[in-house]
Amino acid sequence: xxxxxxxxxxxxxxxxxxxxxxxxxxxxxxxxxxxxxxxxxxxxxxxxxxxxxxxxxxxxxxxxxxxxxxxxxxxxxxxxxxxxxxxxxxxxxxxxxxxxxxxxxxxxxxxxxxxxxxxxxxxxxxxxxxxxxxxxxxxxxxxxxxxxxxxxxxxxxxxxxxxxxxxxxxxxxxxxxxxxxxxxxxxxxxxxxxxxxxxxxxxxxxxxxxxxxxxxxxxxxxxxxxxxxxxxxxxxxxxxxxxxxxxxxxxxxxxxxxxxxxxxxxxxxxxxxxxxxxxxxxxxxxxxxxxxxxxxxxxxxxxxxxxxxxxxxxxxxxxxxxxxxxxxxxxxxxxxxxxxxxxxxxxxxxxxxxxxxxxxxxxxx
Numbered sequence: 405x406x407x408x409x410x411x412x413x414x415x416x417x418x419x420x421x422x423x424x425x426x427x428x429x430x431x432x433x434x435x436x437x438x439x440x441x442x443x444x445x446x447x448x449x450x451x452x453x454x455x456x457x458x459x460x461x462x463x464x465x466x467x468x469x470x471x472x473x474x475x476x477x478x479x480x481x482x483x484x485x486x487x488x489x490x491x492x493x494x495x496x497x498x499x500x501x502x503x504x505x506x507x508x509x510x511x512x513x514x515x516x517x518x519x520x521x522x523x524x525x526x527x528x529x530x531x532x533x534x535x536x537x538x539x540x541x542x543x544x545x546x547x548x549x550x551x552x553x554x555x556x557x558x559x560x561x562x563x564x565x566x567x568x569x570x571x572x573x574x575x576x577x578x579x580x581x582x583x584x585x586x587x588x589x590x591x592x593x594x595x596x597x598x599x600x601x602x603x604x605x606x607x608x609x610x611x612x613x614x615x616x617x618x619x620x621x622x623x624x625x626x627x628x629x630x631x632x633x634x635x636x637x638x639x640x641x642x643x644x645x646x647x648x649x650x651x652x653x654x655x656x657x658x659x660x661x662x663x664x665x666x667x668x669x670x671x672x673x674x675x676x677x678x679x680x681x682x683x684x685x686x687x688x689x690x691x692x693x694x695x696x697x698x699x700x701x702x703x704x705x706x707x708x709x710x711x712x713x714x715x716x717x718x719x720x721x722x723x724x725x726x727x728x729x730x731x732x733x734x735x736x737x738x739x740x741x742x743x744x745x746x747x748x749x750x751x752x753x754x755x756x757x758x759x760x761x762x763x764x765x766x767x768x769x
Contacts, residue, residue, distance in 0.1 A: 405707065405755065405756065405759045406707040406708075407707060407708045407709060407747050407752075407756045407759050407760050407763075408709050408747065409709030409710060409711050409745070409747050410589060410709075410747070410749055411749075411751070412588055412589070412593075414749070414751035415593075415646075415749075415750070415751055418751060419645060419646065419649065422645040423642060423645050423646075425645070426641035426642055426644060426645040427638060427641060427642070429441075429641060430637045430638050430641045433637070435637060436636055436637045436638065437634055437636055437637065438617065438634050438635075438637075439637040439640075441637040441640045441641050441644070442460045442634075442635050442636075442637055442640040444640070444644060445458075445460060445635075445640040445641075445643050445644045445647075446458040446459060446460055446600070446640075448644060448647055449584075449600055449602065449643075449647065450602060452567075452574070452647060452650075453574045453575075453576040453577050453582070453602050454573060454574045454576075454577040455574075455576060455577050455582075455602045455603060455604045456603070456604040456605075456606070456609070457602070457603050457604065457605075457606065457608075457609035458600045458601065458602045458603075459600060459601045459602075459603075459609055459612040459613050459616060460598070460599075460600050460616075460634070460635030460640060461598075461599045461600060461601060461612075461616045461633040461634065461635055462597060462598065462599065462616075462632075462633040462634060462635060463492075463585065463587075463597040463598065463599045463633070464492060464496075464563045464583060464584065464585020464586070464587060464597075464599040465492040465495055465496045465499070465585075465599070466496070466499075466599055466616070466631065466633040467496070467563075467583035467584055467585065467599035467600055467601050468492070468493060468495075468496025468497065468499075468500075468533070468559075468561060468583040469496045469497075469499040469500045469631070469633075470583075470601050470612050470615045470616055470631070470633065471559050471581040471582065471583045471601045471603070471608075471612065472496070472497065472500040472502060472531060472533075472559055472581075473500045473501075473611075473615055474581060474601065474603075474608045474609075474611040474612040474615055475531070475557050475559060475580045475581050475603075475605075475608050476530075476557070477500050477501075477502050477530050477531050477557065477559075478500065478501050478502065478530075479501035479502070480501075480502075480503070480528065481501075481502045481503065481528060481529075481530035481531070482502065482503045482504075482505045482526060482528045482529045482530060483497045483500075483502045483503070483504055483505065483529075483530060483531045483532075483533050483559075484505045484506070484507050484516075484521050484524050484525070484529060484531070484532050484533065485497065485504060485505070485506065485507070485516070485532075485533040485534070485535060485561070486506065486507065486509050486515065486516050486534070486535045486537070486736065487506040487507075487508065487509070487717040487718045487719055487727075487733045487736040487737075488509055488514060488537065488714060488717055488718075488736040488739055488740055489535045489537065489561070489714070489718065490563075490713070490714055491718065491721065491724075492563075492585075493533065493535055493561055493563075494718055494724065494727075496583065497533065502530065502531075503528070504718075504724075504727060505524050505526075505529070505727070506524070506718060506719055506727050506728075506729065506733060506736075507520040507521045507523070507524045507733075508520040508733040508734065508735045508736055509537075509733075509735050509736050509739070510543070510735070511735045511738075511739075512677040512679075513540055513542070513543075513677060513678075513679050513682075514537050514538065514540075514690075514739055514743075515534060515535065515536065515537050515540060515541070515542035515543065516532075516534045516535070516542045516543070516547065517735070518543055518546035518547050518550055521547065521550060522550055522554075524729075525554055525556070529554065529556050530556055530557060531556055531557040531558070531559050532547055532550070532551050532556060532557070532558050532559070533559050533560075533561055534547055534558075534560060534561065535561040535563075535564075536560065536561065536562055536563075536564060536565035536568060536575050537564060538564055538676070538684075538686070538687055538688040538689075538690050538713070539564050539565055539568055539591070539657075539684050539685040539686045539687035539688065540565070540568065540676070540678065540679065540682050540684045540685075541565060541568050541569070541570040541575045541679075541682050543679065543681075544558075544560075544570040544571075544575075544578045545570070545571065545681065548578055548579075551579075557579065557580050558578060558579035558580060559579045559580060559581050559582065559583070560575060560576055560578060560579045560581075560582035560583070561582075561583055562575050562576045562582045562583060562584045562602075563583065563584060563585035563587075563590065564585075564590065564591075564687040564688070565685060565687070566584065566590060566591040566592040566650060566654075566685065566687075567591060567592075567650050567651060567654045567685050568682070568683055568684065568685045569682070569683035570681055570682055570683075571681045572683075576602045577602070577604070580603065580605055580608060581601055581602065581603040581605070581608050581612075582601070582602045582603070583599065583600075583601060583602075584599055584600045584601075584602060585598075585599050586598035586599060586600070586639065586643055590687065591650065591653065591654060591657070591685055591687050592643060592646055592647060592650050593646070594639040594642050594643055595638070595639065595642050596638075596639055597639075598635050598636075598639040598640075598643065599635070600635070611628070614627065614628045614630055615628060615630045615631060615633075616630065616631060616633040616634055617630060617632070617633075617634055618630045618631070618632060652750075653750035654685040654686075654750075656750040657685060657686040657687075657748060657749070657750055658684065658685070658686060660686075660689070660748050660752060660754075660757050661676070661684070661686045661689050661748065663754070663757055663758075663761075664689055664746065664748070664757065664760075664761060667758075667761040667765075668691070668761060668764060668765065671764065671765050671768045671769075672693075672694065672768040672769070673691040673692065673693055673764060673768050674691060674692035674742075675691055676689065676690060676691070686748055688711075688713055688745045688748065689745060689746050689747075689748035690713070690743050690744065690745050690746075691743070691744055691746060691764070692739070692742040692743055692744070693742060693744050693767075693768065694742070696712070696741070696742055696743075696744055698767070699744060699764075699767045699768060700712075700744060702763065702766065702767035703760070703763045703764065703767055706759075706762075706763035706766070706767075707759075707763075708746075708747065708759065708760045708763045708764075709747055710744050710745060710746060710747075711744075711745045712743060712744060712745065713743070713745055714740060714743075715740060716740060717733060717736045717737055717740045719732070719733065720737075746760055746764065747760050
């Protein structure tokens with residue numbers, strides 16, 4: 405049996421009738437940018453997250469930029485985030501005019517370590533940007549408390565955490581704002597790029613709406629230096645069709661993750677640790693392998709797809725070596741040398757996960 409790492413056609417087929425109806429609705433309307441379709445999705449997403457407002461934008465990267473800028477982060481401000489994230493997190497900070505500052509991560513959860521964040525605070529720190537990596541929220545209790553003590557903003561990167569919870573509360577509802585991505589591979593994915601800023605602060609929401617549309621308050625009246633970053637109606641309609649299925653899909657991901665954890669417990673692999681306060685949504689199922697290249701080659705030979713998110717920490721990317729610090733970020737550096745993502749989606753079968761487990765057990769001996 406061949407086990408694909410991810411096959412997006414499966415979700416499309418499962419939801420095909422609803423997606424076709426949503427797309428047809430938009431095509432029939434003849435209205436495609438910032439329409440009632442987008443407004444309806446924004447209301448539904450905000451309610452789902454337990455927030456007051458959502459503002460649809462063109463991508464997850466733009467969502468980070470606009471969330472930070474709308475909250476008041478700007479040139480010269482420092483934003484603390486993780487070294488083992490995808491580069492768009494850093495790009496979003498830079499496009500807001502701010503300076504990324506890295507702090508090491510927790511070795512169990514792979515998310516920002518609050519103690520390491522505290523060590524990186526300076527008088528220029530304006531925000532903490534935790535990345536809810538692989539679908540697990542960072543320690544939002546400790547980070548929110550630290551942000552309050554230090555009088556800095558908490559802005560969440562929820563690009564991989566659609567539907568995740570911390571102490572029963574949805575990720576995206578803790579900070580002054582949160583950034584979501586709807587890249588097609590996400591737990592809630594569009595059929596192209598898309599993103600959203602989620603907030604309960606009315607002023608942040610209003611500023612985000614201005615920033616996404618050239619700073620335009622009324623037609624041809626521009627009150628801010630803004631961007632062209634608008635979620636289109638087609639993507640909003642697709643996301644509206646998928647959102648009601650998100651919790652069921654996340655439950656399926658947790659079921660398969662539990663199977664992996666149980667069946668791989670006796671292997672040499674390090675399986676994901678879930679924080680007691682977290683409800684993980686397993687955007688990715690990530691293990692650590694001692695000899696990663698050989699491990700992946702063995703699985704590939706067995707017909708099982710794998711991926712690595714992410715093989716190089718931010719500060720070791722050629723464009724970002726200036727973000728390194730004395731002593732480096734040893735936890736993140738070790739993780740990026742060892743992590744491997746195994747196949748997991750709401751549309752993988754039990755048999756496929758069983759096949760992946762057997763291949764992983766054989767490869768890790």
